[in-house]
Amino acid sequence: MLMPAPEQDIIAQRLDLIAALRRIVPGEGVIADETSLRAFECDGLTAYRQLPLVAVLPSNVQQVAEVMKLCNERGVKIVPRGAGTSLSGGALPLADGVLLGLGKFNKVLDIDWDNRCAVVQPGVTNLGITRAVEHRGFYYAPDPSSQIACTIGGNVAENSGGVHCLKYGLTTNNILGVEMVLMNGDIVRLGGKHLDAEGYDLMGIICGSEGLLGVITEVTVRILPKPTTQRAVLAGFPTSESAGNCVAKIIASGIIPGGMEMMDRPAIHAAEDFVHAGYPRDVEALLIIELDGPPAEVDDLLLRVKEIAERCGSVSLRVSQNEDERLAFWAGRKAAFPAVGRISPDYLCMDGTIPRKTLPLVLTRMGQLSEKHGLRVANVFHAGDGNLHPLILYDANNPGELARAEEFGADILRLCVEVGGVLTGEHGVGVEKRDLMPAMFSEEDLAQQQRVKCAFDPSHRLNPGKVFPVLHRCAELGRMHVHKGQLAFPDLPRF
Amino acid sequence: MPETFIPSGTTDVADLIKWAAAEGKPLSLHGHRSKAGLGRPAQTEYALDIGRLSGILDYEPAELVLTLRPGTLVSDVEKLLGASHQMLAFEPPDYGPLWGGAAARGTIGGAIGCNLAGPRRFKSGAVRDHLLGFTGVSGRGEIFKAGAKVVKNVTGYDLPKLVCGAYGTLVALTEVTLKVLPAPEKTRTVLIFGLDDTKAIQALSAAATSPHEVAGLAHLPAGIAAQSGIAYVARAGTSVTAIRVEGTEVSVKARCEALRDLLVSVGAPLEELHSMNSAWLWREIRDVAAFVLPQDRVLWRISVAPMSGPSVTAAIAQAQPDAQFFYDWAGGLVWLTLPPAEDAHAALVRSTVAGNGGGHATLFRADAATRAAVPVFQPQPEALAALSRRVKDSFDPMNILNPGRMVAGT
Numbered sequence: 001m002l003m004p005a006p007e008q009d010i011i012a013q014r015l016d017l018i019a020a021l022r023r024i025v026p027g028e029g030v031i032a033d034e035t036s037l038r039a040f041e042c043d044g045l046t047a048y049r050q051l052p053l054v055a056v057l058p059s060n061v062q063q064v065a066e067v068m069k070l071c072n073e074r075g076v077k078i079v080p081r082g083a084g085t086s087l088s089g090g091a092l093p094l095a096d097g098v099l100l101g102l103g104k105f106n107k108v109l110d111i112d113w114d115n116r117c118a119v120v121q122p123g124v125t126n127l128g129i130t131r132a133v134e135h136r137g138f139y140y141a142p143d144p145s146s147q148i149a150c151t152i153g154g155n156v157a158e159n160s161g162g163v164h165c166l167k168y169g170l171t172t173n174n175i176l177g178v179e180m181v182l183m184n185g186d187i188v189r190l191g192g193k194h195l196d197a198e199g200y201d202l203m204g205i206i207c208g209s210e211g212l213l214g215v216i217t218e219v220t221v222r223i224l225p226k227p228t229t230q231r232a233v234l235a236g237f238p239t240s241e242s243a244g245n246c247v248a249k250i251i252a253s254g255i256i257p258g259g260m261e262m263m264d265r266p267a268i269h270a271a272e273d274f275v276h277a278g279y280p281r282d283v284e285a286l287l288i289i290e291l292d293g294p295p296a297e298v299d300d301l302l303l304r305v306k307e308i309a310e311r312c313g314s315v316s317l318r319v320s321q322n323e324d325e326r327l328a329f330w331a332g333r334k335a336a337f338p339a340v341g342r343i344s345p346d347y348l349c350m351d352g353t354i355p356r357k358t359l360p361l362v363l364t365r366m367g368q369l370s371e372k373h374g375l376r377v378a379n380v381f382h383a384g385d386g387n388l389h390p391l392i393l394y395d396a397n398n399p400g401e402l403a404r405a406e407e408f409g410a411d412i413l414r415l416c417v418e419v420g421g422v423l424t425g426e427h428g429v430g431v432e433k434r435d436l437m438p439a440m441f442s443e444e445d446l447a448q449q450q451r452v453k454c455a456f457d458p459s460h461r462l463n464p465g466k467v468f469p470v471l472h473r474c475a476e477l478g479r480m481h482v483h484k485g486q487l488a489f490p491d492l493p494r495f
Numbered sequence: 496m497p498e499t500f501i502p503s504g505t506t507d508v509a510d511l512i513k514w515a516a517a518e519g520k521p522l523s524l525h526g527h528r529s530k531a532g533l534g535r536p537a538q539t540e541y542a543l544d545i546g547r548l549s550g551i552l553d554y555e556p557a558e559l560v561l562t563l564r565p566g567t568l569v570s571d572v573e574k575l576l577g578a579s580h581q582m583l584a585f586e587p588p589d590y591g592p593l594w595g596g597a598a599a600r601g602t603i604g605g606a607i608g609c610n611l612a613g614p615r616r617f618k619s620g621a622v623r624d625h626l627l628g629f630t631g632v633s634g635r636g637e638i639f640k641a642g643a644k645v646v647k648n649v650t651g652y653d654l655p656k657l658v659c660g661a662y663g664t665l666v667a668l669t670e671v672t673l674k675v676l677p678a679p680e681k682t683r684t685v686l687i688f689g690l691d692d693t694k695a696i697q698a699l700s701a702a703a704t705s706p707h708e709v710a711g712l713a714h715l716p717a718g719i720a721a722q723s724g725i726a727y728v729a730r731a732g733t734s735v736t737a738i739r740v741e742g743t744e745v746s747v748k749a750r751c752e753a754l755r756d757l758l759v760s761v762g763a764p765l766e767e768l769h770s771m772n773s774a775w776l777w778r779e780i781r782d783v784a785a786f787v788l789p790q791d792r793v794l795w796r797i798s799v800a801p802m803s804g805p806s807v808t809a810a811i812a813q814a815q816p817d818a819q820f821f822y823d824w825a826g827g828l829v830w831l832t833l834p835p836a837e838d839a840h841a842a843l844v845r846s847t848v849a850g851n852g853g854g855h856a857t858l859f860r861a862d863a864a865t866r867a868a869v870p871v872f873q874p875q876p877e878a879l880a881a882l883s884r885r886v887k888d889s890f891d892p893m894n895i896l897n898p899g900r901m902v903a904g905t
Contacts, residue, residue, distance in 0.1 A: 114700045115800045137706070159649045166646070172653065173624050186878040193800035194854035195616060195827055196660070198873040199901070200883050201623055204656025208649045228706045248557040254580055254677035293708055294753070297746030353645045355558050385647040386558075425647040433650075440650060444639045448890070449652045455885035467651065480635055480892060482517050490511040493501045 001048060001089075001431050003465045006096040010076055014053055017076060021056050021098070024066045029104075031055040040081065040099050044146070045089040045432055047402065052079065052093035059104040061179065061187060061217040068215065069185030071098055077461050078183070080211040082123065082154030085146040087349060088430025090158060090210045090466060100215060102153050108132045109218070115193050117176055118223050122153025122216045126160070129221060138223040141168035144426070145334070153216045159208030161426040163259040166384035167292075168224070170426070172207040177220035180206060182213075183457040193220060205452065210428050211463040213456040227292035230258065231302055232329045235309040236283030236316035240264065243285035244359040246312035247383045250289065253308060255301055258292035260384035261333050264363065267340070267378040267391070268332075274339035277332030280316040287383065288329050336380045337391065344376070344393035346402075350409050352416030353425035356386045365415055366390060373408040375401070387425035388416070414439050429467045437469050446470075451477050497523055497542040504548070505630060505638055505669040511543060512667060513636030516893045524663035524897050526566050526602035530609055532594030534662050535871050536863040537899040545604055548669060556581055559646055560627065562672045565604025572603060582678040585621050586613025588781045593860055595790055604668055610660030613781040614711040614739070617703070617801075617824045623659035625674045631658070631666040634891025644672045657886070663897040664905075665890040679741030683751050684711070684768040684776060686727065687736040687758060692716065692805040695736040696826040698761050700802065702738045703825050705757055707750040711739025711777055712825035719785045719821045725776050727766060737768075739777060780823055783830050786860075792819075792832040793839040793861045799854035801826035810847045815840060835861070841869045872901055 010017075021030045031037060032054050042049040053076075058064045071078050077097035084091050093099050105121035111133060112118065118140075120129060126147040129140040143162035144150055150160065156178060161170045168174070177191030190206070191197040206213055237243035243262055250257065263271065263279075263286045272279045279286055289305055291298045302319060309317055320326035332339075340347050354362050363379065370377045376393040390412055394405040413423050413433065417440045423433045437446060446468060453460070454474035464471060502508045515522050521539045525531065526546035549566035556579040563572065569587050576582055587606045591598050605611075612621035628642030641654035658666050687698060695714040702709050713736070720728050720735040728735050740750045755765050768776060779785065786794055799807055804826030811831065812818045820831040833840045839861045848854050855873035858866060875883065880902075887894075887905055894905060 112800070113704070114697075114802045116700075116703060117800075137704075159653065161647060169620070169624065170647070170649075172656070173620055182878075182882065186882070188876070188879045188882060190879070192853050194798045195824065196610060196612070196621055196623075196798055198660075198798075198855040198857065199875055199879070200665075200886055201610070201656045201660055202879075202882065202886070204623055204659070205652055205654070207656075208653050225704055225706045227708075251559065251677070252557040252579075254680065256677060293742075294706065294746055294750050296749035297708075297742050300743045300745045353643075353647045355555075355560075355645060357555070357558065382647070386645055387647045421645050422643045422648040422650045424650050425645075426649055428649055429651065437651065440643075442639070444637050445641065446651075448633060448637070448639045448641070449654065451889035452652055452654070452657075452886065455882065455889045478889075478892065480516070482893075487514045487517045490500060490507070490514050492503075492507055492511060494499055 003094065004471065006094070010096040011053065017074065018054050020070055021054065021067065024070065025056055025058050025063050029057045029059065031057070040084070040093055040101070043084040043086040043089060043091040045087055045092070045430065048089050048092050048431060050093045050095055052099035053096055055099040055101055057101045057104050061181065064181045064215055064217055065185045065187050067100065068181055068183055072183050072185065072459070072461055075459065075461065077464055079463050080215045082151035083125065083149045085150040085154065086158065086428060086430060088424070088428040088432040090428050090430040092431055094465065102151070105217065112193065116223055117193050117220055119218065119220045120152055122219060123151050126150050126152060126155055133223050137226050139226050140221055141174050141224055142171050152219050152221065156207050156216050156219055157209065157211045158428045163261060163382060166260065167256050167258050172204060174222050175203065175207065175219055176222060178203055178206060178216055179218035180214035180216050183462045191220065210430060210467050212453055212467060213462070229295045229298045230290060230292040230326060231298055232288055232290040232320045232326045233302065233305050233309065234318045234329045235287045235289065235314040236280040237285045237287070237313060238283060238315055240285045240363050241360045242313040243287055244356060246287060246309050246314065248356060249308045249312060250305060251384070253304065255304065257289050257384060259288065259290040261288045262286065262381040262383040263333065263336065264379040266376065267336055267380050270339040270343050270378060271332035271336050274342055275331045275335045277328050279332050283315060288333055333380065340378050340391045340393065345395040345397065347394065348392040348405050348409050350390045350392065350412050351387070351424045351427040352413050352421055353385065353387045354416050354419050354421035356383070358419040362388070362415060362419060366412060369408060369411050373404050375405055375408055386421065410436055431466055434467060435469045447472070447477055454478065497539050499542040499544050501544045501547050505632065508543065508667050508669055509632045509636050509638050512632050512634065512895060515541065515895050516634060516636050519893060521895050521898045524667055526605045527600045529591040529596050529600040530605055532860060533609060534900045535903065536867050537897060543667060545667065546602060551575060552670065559675055560644055560672055561675050562644060562670065563603060565602060565607065565668045565671055567603050568599065569601045569603055569606055570599040576675055577678065580678050581675045583625065583673065584615060584619040584676040585611070585625050586615045586781060587611050588613050590782065592787045593783060593794065603671060607659055607668065607671060608661065608663045614713060614777055614823050617712065617827065618710050621659070623656050626655040626659055626671060627674050628672040629655055629658060629668050630670040631668040633666055634893060634895045642672070646674050662900045664887060664901055665896065667896065681744045681747045682739060682741045682770065682773050683747050684773040685738045685740065685751055685754050686766040686768060687761060688731050688764045688766065689733040690736050690761065690763055692808065694761065695734065696802060696805050696822065698736055698758060699738065699825045701757060702754060705754070707740065707753050709738050710741045711737065713737045713780045714822040714826070716821060718819060722785050723776065723779055725768070725772050727768060727772065728776060737776060739773065785821060786830060786832050791835050793835055794859040795831040795844050796857045796859045797829040797831060797844065797848060797854065799827060799829065799848060800852050803851045803854070804829050807847050807851045810851070811843060814843050839865050839869050845873070
């Protein structure tokens, strides 16, 4: 993975920069010694590591604005970071860049029960929001699997999802407002406690921009009343086709389950060996279908789901009879990643989305790719929305195996695009999938995205080297080749 | 009237915009002009009729996605989806009659451009939450695509969000993909009679805060309720507060009962509307039917935090006793009419919103001269306005697409 070449003149002014940063953020807020900087050298994508030039941990929005203004004026790059749980390298530091950590922004500022929203600082964890509101029966809906650690600021940057997002939406559907700082130090507020901020939907584009457009300093989130009942169905199928068919039938019948997860045989076995969740071992695919809502609705829909699963050829069918059983159904799925970690020294977690109907084709082709690359793969799948997480098993101690695993992963993602899907459903592009972007987007598609980047950060100082495979200068992107008088008057019907 | 081009596909649109950019000839983009009265009035020599770019390209109910041309009528889409028991969950309103036009003329492209949303907004989102991807032409005359045709995607910037509510000032859309959802099997509405605005919004908040999954929360003061086509509502002789519940039959019955139990403490009479009557009432609320006439009254659409709704209307009514209004989105959306005035009462309306926790106020209906003189959309602080101009430039550097429709001069 090639990152932009470090700018030596920036590295040369390191000490001067540190002194200037200390004038803005006093005391321990500026971290410059190598041992302490180690803590920031990578995020959840641990295959890539880099010490930042210096790390800054501001504690208020004015400090953030001043740090960004200073860096902008000096031409210094900034990499924003929340909890560092990104699986795509979104927070990978740069050797010539300031790492801007938002960890000190960890307060819940306001819980407005009547308006059903909460105003929080970006360093509050995803689960921390739910913890702050659950005593009155509320929760924050998006629930990425890293929710204990990941922060809401990072969730906004990555537009994080989770198992419940088919029914309840991603981060972008669950935030009402943000305050953010632009690279030039401008502080802007978008939205608030009301719906649909007027003018261009800039909040919509900030969400999922992977820290390339601005630094989030405050978020207003919607909080929802907790569903009174949650029950789950565990259904085993003899083929992935029949399981996929069951998912399609459930949705076509008008049911949007709170969660609908699929695992393939290798994933089922790894999970069962690890947590003994009671999963059937003699099936090719396992579905966990969770229904939530008012008890009358859940009971009603459970019967229908059960009937559909039976009609689709389910060979093992259980409905959770109590909360312990429901949690047991989930225990295996939630432990799938560490379970795979037990059977393989290392694994890569991919994140494509496919049209659901192509699942059998994709699994067949993935099997062929597995043979071609000589590496095993286990699949967990957010089946409701077609988001596939193939886990590629490899051993980093075997020379060349990481490279082979990465090539296998790239092949899988190209396959996802080929069948009409996308490179990433929820983990983000980051550095991991950056160079695959041309598989999905044309040069003009990417150029327009980068022009939007130029509107926010014309010198590419904010998190460069992520998302876009080639960095074009904004002046070059903005140039228009206008041939006045040479273009024919369009020969279109008119009146 | 501008000279109007009728493109037959994406390439035509690109050719025309390329030419317009080279010649510096701004273009008005439109479908069937059902919402031509919304936004600042803009005069251009040429227009681009996207309304003929219509038709369904791909619809697979089990995948929950629909790909179509932007000129397709919303009403046609609803018919198509209805046959598979699905819907556009953002509940697109039909505003045509608000400006004296015919009903059911709005296109999908128009709904996207105006980021429309009906009463289900607070639960299910607006168009912005359902536009998954598009192909279109920028003001540079370049064809590009963004987003995708699957329901879960974070690859690249979420440009589909940006074109929602951009009033055609960034991109001429030529193909769009929307997320669709199952339609509810049953709908019922619990009515509460005789509450004042503050008590009504508190009752709606109690319903929204309950776990009974409500899908519509509106309050109609007595004068508005009296105009309803539903006898139960019109003949109430007092205010009517409405709570919509959707789902399977068993579930809807049980939740309506639970809501009635919850609301007994309010101490007001309750009633329940079923299927047809319920659907009719929510259509009236969605389409702002109460304010279609008289059309010379200015119409404001105000979005605030739900609990602020009654304080905003009270302050405005104190200054303008002739104000009429009702509430949707649990109080967060206020529709307000006032007698005509030179500034359409913009200073009063916007300062009241600012003084009550903030939000935004759109001058939804006024004559063209007023809309040219008064900012139709909520003015933005300078840093944000500058950022918005740079975003506009990034798509349309020659200011060719619908110039001046949102903000004067851009």
